[in-house]
Amino acid sequence: MKVENGNMVNTLKQQKKSEYTIKPGDKVGIVGVPPLSVISKLSETGAVIFDLDEPRVKADMELTSNYLPRVYCAILRTVVLNALHLELDAVFIDVGPGKCDCAFHVSTVLQDMLNIPIIRTRNEDKKGFGYPLCRTKMSLFEKMQQITKGVQNPFPSSPDSPPCTPTAGFWGVPPRDFSLLNLFPCTTHIYGWTRCMENKTPADTDLEAVFNPHVPTIFFAQSFCAKTALAKFLAAKHPKGLYLDVDVTCSSSTGAKIQAFLELNGVPHAPC
Amino acid sequence: MLLADFGTSYCKFLDLGVEGAKPYLIATKKLQKNLRVDLATGHNGKRFSDSYVNELTALARGGEELIKAPDYVLLDCGSRDIKYVSYKGGELDDMGWNSECGASMGFTIELLERYYDLDFHSLAVPDRTFSVTCGVLGMSHIFDAVTSGISEAEAVARFVKGIAINAYRFAGSPETIYLSGGMCDNPLFVGSFPCRVITLGRYALIKGLEITARKHLPKHHERTKNTE
Numbered sequence A: 001m002k003v004e005n006g007n008m009v010n011t012l013k014q015q016k017k018s019e020y021t022i023k024p025g026d027k028v029g030i031v032g033v034p035p036l037s038v039i040s041k042l043s044e045t046g047a048v049i050f051d052l053d054e055p056r057v058k059a060d061m062e063l064t065s066n067y068l069p070r071v072y073c074a075i076l077r078t079v080v081l082n083a084l085h086l087e088l089d090a091v092f093i094d095v096g097p098g099k100c101d102c103a104f105h106v107s108t109v110l111q112d113m114l115n116i117p118i119i120r121t122r123n124e125d126k127k128g129f130g131y132p133l134c135r136t137k138m139s140l141f142e143k144m145q146q147i148t149k150g151v152q153n154p155f156p157s158s159p160d161s162p163p164c165t166p167t168a169g170f171w172g173v174p175p176r177d178f179s180l181l182n183l184f185p186c187t188t189h190i191y192g193w194t195r196c197m198e199n200k201t202p203a204d205t206d207l208e209a210v211f212n213p214h215v216p217t218i219f220f221a222q223s224f225c226a227k228t229a230l231a232k233f234l235a236a237k238h239p240k241g242l243y244l245d246v247d248v249t250c251s252s253s254t255g256a257k258i259q260a261f262l263e264l265n266g267v268p269h270a271p272c
Numbered sequence B: 001m002l003l004a005d006f007g008t009s010y011c012k013f014l015d016l017g018v019e020g021a022k023p024y025l026i027a028t029k030k031l032q033k034n035l036r037v038d039l040a041t042g043h044n045g046k047r048f049s050d051s052y053v054n055e056l057t058a059l060a061r062g063g064e065e066l067i068k069a070p071d072y073v074l075l076d077c078g079s080r081d082i083k084y085v086s087y088k089g090g091e092l093d094d095m096g097w098n099s100e101c102g103a104s105m106g107f108t109i110e111l112l113e114r115y116y117d118l119d120f121h122s123l124a125v126p127d128r129t130f131s132v133t134c135g136v137l138g139m140s141h142i143f144d145a146v147t148s149g150i151s152e153a154e155a156v157a158r159f160v161k162g163i164a165i166n167a168y169r170f171a172g173s174p175e176t177i178y179l180s181g182g183m184c185d186n187p188l189f190v191g192s193f194p195c196r197v198i199t200l201g202r203y204a205l206i207k208g209l210e211i212t213a214r215k216h217l218p219k220h221h222e223r224t225k226n227t228e
């Protein structure tokens, strides 16, 4: 908004009245977990889905500083970086209780930045699809990849192996830098919003707050995300919890912190 | 079995192959390039050994051995970074490692002592302090203060106090801090903490390595002596 002759003027582009019709082969970006109805439609139509929350282009994050403050959630800075480089036909961005206010504001930025339909969704789906990947024995990196990939289809996940007994816990959102996941053993169970993601109920705050008090757990949040408060709160409630926030990349001292925490709590790094 | 904590300014060694051996110190710049040890920690440790224990683990294990209280905060202030572990009821409760905002604290303090030809043993703890977040950024406060007529000694003392307060807050502002690392030998720094400080000296991480070697390594690892 700016003030002109004493009147407020909206300088934002009008949101394209989105009678957007998905066509086969359309390149569609998604942010967060759009409602099942949207994912089903995209999948049925044969659109090519790009998860904009994940790093998809090799470009300098600094390029986003014209659009977002440098001190901002790295996932959403990644969204903007991806959107700047991928030639998309439309973006579905979840801005409801299943994502965050920051995403809502980024949708405004995207509307102004791109000349394509930016469609805001509010995913309040209640039907749980289960979270077997969160509990299976598999490298945490691989588990996280499969869970985030699963957002792009309307089906429940079905890992090959059954649930394992957990030796450690990872609570939180999928990190911007997956490399930190390599520090955890394969018997790490996933909790928090990532579990809600696999369950396809991203607004399920009760499920998000679940943790296992019997296993040492890292409570992770992206720096500058509102979920840092919940992560810190739950870490303090957990008998063996450690709060951790990471911005764009995991520094060596943060990596050492994870390693030391697991080691000192007697968590073996068992091979998968 | 030779253990070493490879720090930025000094490296600490302990030879478990020699009965009753005490830990000793060598300046990092005097290290032989081909040196090999059996178990290492510290930011240079991986260069000198195939077996590495991360610094927080070494600090925590050292603290568990050296501190008898069930609840405590152990803060290690080195040349390059600061780190802490806190225990409640004898269990690990929290930890932190700051190599960004804690950057170069100890190193900068040592440089300033030499540059201004000061002796930290004879400087009184000042009433006032600078708001210092890291060694590098805090230096401009000193230059500004000196330009405004404050003595070099007073300006450096305020800087050191600022760093101590920053480290204290980083460790969670406890009533008592167990302090380890090279900064234990700096009375101005130790006296600048706004809480009770119990110094443990430079060898807390070496103690942690010793505990790792004795209790946590598989038996085949316990070679008696490194021949280097």
Ligand code: SF4
Pocket: A073, A074, A075, A076, A099, A100, A101, A102, A103, A173, A222, A224, A225, A226, A227
């Ligand atoms: S990490 Fe937090 S701020 Fe970032 S997109 Fe997710 S919910 Fe929003």
